[in-house]
Amino acid sequence: MAIANPTIPSAGPAAGSRSFLSKLRDGDEIARLITFLFAASVVLITVLLVYELWINSALARHKFGLEFFVTQVWDPVMDQYGALPFIYGTLVTSVVALLLAVPLGIGASIFLAELAPARVSDTLQFFIDLLAAVPSVIYGLLGVFIVVPLMRTVIYPALNKPLGFLPFFKGPSYGVGFLTAGIVMAIMVIPYIISVSREVLLSVPRDQREAALALGSTRWESTWKVVVPFAKTGIMGSIFLALARALGETMAVTMVIGNTPKISASLFATGYSIAAVIANEFTEATGDLYLQALIELGLVLFLLTFILNGLARLLIVVTTQKGSGVVNR
C-alpha cells in the first residue's frame, strides 16, 4: 500500500485507501444492486399481492360492485355476499384495542424508559419481548378461558348496570363479542407499543432532559413536556404498528368475537372480523363466487390497512409540522 508512493509518507495511507476503494468500487456497485433488488422485492411482493387478489376476485367484483361494501348479508347457500358487517367488526375491535392499549402501553414505556432503575427496566423489557413473541392462538386461549368468563360474570354486570342506557353497553352478553375481542387484542398489541416506545424514549438525547431540569422543571415535567413530545413521532409509529397487527389479527379474534356477521352498536354483542371469516370459511368454500367473495374480503382488508396507514402518515406529517421542529429519532 505505502509502496505506491514512498516519497511522501504522509500521503501513503490516503493514496493507498483510495486505490483500495476504487478496487472496491465494482463491489460497491454489486452490493448496491443486490440490496436494491432486496428492497425492490418488497414492493414487488406488495404489487403482486394486490394483483392476485384483484384478479382472483373478478367474479365477485363484477357481480356485487360497490354494493359489496354496503351489503349486510353473508349467505353462502344463496350466494349473496356483503362485506359491511366484517368491515365494521374489524374497525370496532381495532379501535377498542387501541383505546385500551395506547394509554397503558405509553404509560408503561414512560415508566420503563424514564423512571425505573435500569435493572428493573431491562428485566421488564425481557418479559415484554417474551409477550410479543407469544403466538396469537395462545392469546386466544387466554381469551376463551379467562377473559370470556370474566366478561360474563364481572365486566358485563359492572358496565351494564350503571351504563346500560348507552347503546354501547346495552343488551345481553354471552361473554364473547366486540369488547372481549378488543380486550384480547389490546393485550396482544401492548408489548409492541411498550417495546418500540421505550426504545424511542431512551434515544432522546440527554441534553434535552438536562436542559429541562436546568430550567427548574421537575422530573415529571421534563419527561412529559420535553422528552415525550420529542419522541412523539416514534411513539406514533409504535401505535400504528399496533394498529396494523390488530387489523390483521385472526386466530385470537375468531376465538372470542362470536363469529356472527351482524352490526350492533353494543360492545357486548357478537360480531365478525374480515380476517376471521377468511380463516373460518376459506378451506370449505366450494363455489367459485363464494371463494372469490372471500378473496375480495382480503382485498378489502388490504385496502383498509392501506387507507389507515395513509391516514397515519398524514397525521405524523401534520403533527410534526405543528410541533417545535423536533423531527428526528
Add this chain to the structure above:
Amino acid sequence: MKRTALLLTAVLALGALVWAQNGLLINGAGATFPYPIYSKWFDVYHQKNSSIQFNYQSIGSGGGIKQVTEGTVDFGATDGPMNDEQLKAFQDKRGSGILHFPAVLGADVPTYNIPGVTAELNFTPEALAGIFLGKITKWNDPAIAGANKGVNLPAQDIVVVHRSDGSGTTYIWTDYLAKISEEWKSKVGKGTSVNWPVGLGGKGNEGVAGLVKQTPNAFGYVELIYAIQNNMPYGRVKNSSGAFVKADLASVTAAAAGASKDMPEDFRVSITNAPGKTAYPISSFTWLLIPAKIQDGAKRDAIKGFLKWMVTDGQGYAEQLSYAKLPKEVVEKEKKAIDKVQ
C-alpha cells in the same frame, strides 16, 4: 463452498433414495373429519403393501373436490357429496366422470348446558328446527318440554351455538334441518357454511363445545366422535319412525342400512332422517372421490386394491377410532362399483 456442495449432493441423494424406496406414491386431499381413520388405513395398508404409499392432506372437503378436479391429486375426499354442477365441472375438465365411495359414517349430536338439568334430553325435529330458526327461544317451550316430561326445564333463553368454520359437520346438520323443516329449506338451506338465523359461532368442534360448556343455557351441535372422545353429554333425537334414538356407532350404521335400499348407483345419497326403528337421524357417509378413468395402470390397480381392502378388512379399524362401520348392504354394492374404475 465444497462442503456445501457435498452436503447438497448428500441431501439430494438421500431424497432420491427415500423417493425410490416409496415406490408408488398416491396423493389425496380433502375432508378433515375422516382424517384419523384415513391415516390409520393408509399406514396399515402401507405396512401390508410396502410398495404403495398414500399421502393424504386434510385440507377440507371443498379443497379436496377442487384439487381432484384440477388433477393435482390422485383422489379426493369429502363429507358432502359433490353436486351436479361440480360433477359437470369435473367431466368438462377431465373428459370422464368421478365416482363416490362411502368410506365410513359419522353423525352430529345435539349438546347442551342447562344448569340444574342432568337428564338426557329428547329432541323432536320440530324442536331442533325451531331452536335453530330462532322461533323457540326458551328452554321450557312446550316443543321441548313436551318430549321431556318430568324434567324441570328453566324459563331461560336458549343460547344457540353453531360452527363458524365451513365444515362437513355443519353440512350434515343443515342437511337434516332442511329435510325436516320446509321453512329451514327455503330460508336457510344446506351447506358447509350457512347464513344462520340465530346464534354464536365457535371455530371447530372444540370451539362449539367450549362455548356450550362455558355459557349457561347454551345449545349446540358437535360431531359424535368428538362427543364420545370428550365424554360430553348429548341428547336423543326422534327419528322418522317416531323413536327417540341416542347416537352411537350401532344406530349410525343402522341409519346407513335403512337408507341402503334406495341407494343410488353413484352413492351420492344423504342418509339424514333415514328410515328404520333404530336409525339415528343425523348421520352421514363420508366419501372418497376416485376418478373413473386413471391413466397410470399401476396407480389404478393400487387404488382399486386399497378400495377393496377398505370396505372389507379396513372396516375393522373403524370402531376403535369411533367411526361407524359401513353396513353389509353398502359394502356389497361398493365391491361391484370398484370395477367401474378404469
